[in-house]
Amino acid sequence: MANTPQPGTRERIVRAASLLMQRQGYEGTGIKQVAQEARATLGSVYHFFPGGKQAVGVAAVRHADHEFAELLSASLSEEADPAKAVAVCARTLAHHLRDSGWVDGCPISATALETTGRVPAIEHAVAQAFQHWRDLVADRLREAGFPEGDADDLATTVISTLEGAELTAQVLKSETPLTVAGEHLARLIDSYKR
Amino acid sequence: MANTPQPGTRERIVRAASLLMQRQGYEGTGIKQVAQEARATLGSVYHFFPGGKQAVGVAAVRHADHEFAELLSASLSEEADPAKAVAVCARTLAHHLRDSGWVDGCPISATALETTGRVPAIEHAVAQAFQHWRDLVADRLREAGFPEGDADDLATTVISTLEGAELTAQVLKSETPLTVAGEHLARLIDSYKR
DNA sequence: TACTGGATAAAACGTTCGTTCTAGCTTGTG
């Protein structure tokens, strides 16, 4: 959506890094592999990212943050009922995951787990993404009339559960964990209504 | 529990690998680092694991599988009400995570995400672990009188949510995601009663 | 036309990776 027809070199590097890190994690992705996949040279990578691999990693995480935020916002605004919207979102994730051959799960969780407590810059970008997504859900719930406390707690669990269900679905190569998680989340949200 | 007072070399290697892979993932953990941490030599590692790094990885995942299964079984049998048991389990995980300085999350999720679709042997061990844990919860729910279909679905979501909440808690360095997820899961399970 | 700065290209750095190999050590049985 709204992609520049010919993304510049910097943009190609970030996208390639984001995709590779989604599938192989941060440690499993090499700078040279990123350059090759982005059809850029090593010189270009270090030109745009003097901070080296860590800087590329941070940019890739931020890119993934924005991408998933768009998908989330779209899902949340499609349905009038936020409970239904969450279920729809879970199904959408399940289809994307299946269509990719079970390789495209959450774009940052692999990176998150590998770098937590060891690479502060990436750790921080990951935390920002999680909070960002959480806030999107919380805002939608407040907007639908849920009290502040309930909305915050529910939003936290929605993100956690979607995250975990995507991991489980990927590992088991099955859409079921995501679809049932979506329905359970809808049921949970409904139980807070009124 | 029931640790041999002086674990043998093989056991030390598996434990060290499991711990390091929990914190740094599969790609981020080197064979030499495993050997050093286990107070073993490279020769010993390749003596016990002729399959190399992959074989060590599989053994480490299986070790983590059994360890977490024990924690899960203990939590589930401590409380008469399985809904309460799940909430207690979430709190236990939160405390362990906090006490470790936010580094000891789920022992296999980092490895799972890095290797899925790329290292079949490890992929398989990870899937077995998830199913194993899921079955423990499902059995407990059936035992408590939940119908088969409900028990299976709930067990899937319990594992998914615990997994995701642990990831979120680790990333945000907060116990909250795990504790509220535990309470939400208890509420969800209760909503299926009768 | 000459110059300048951003961007690209490619070779090479030292280090670490997973793995292999050949000794040497221990231990228990004949």
Next chain:
DNA sequence: CACAAGCTAGAACGAACGTTTTATCCAGTA
């Protein structure tokens, strides 16, 4: 005491890692 088998020790392999360096290209401006 001898001898195999199980285990440990440590050096060495080629390949890949992240990074640095030097040179070249190519806009846009004066």
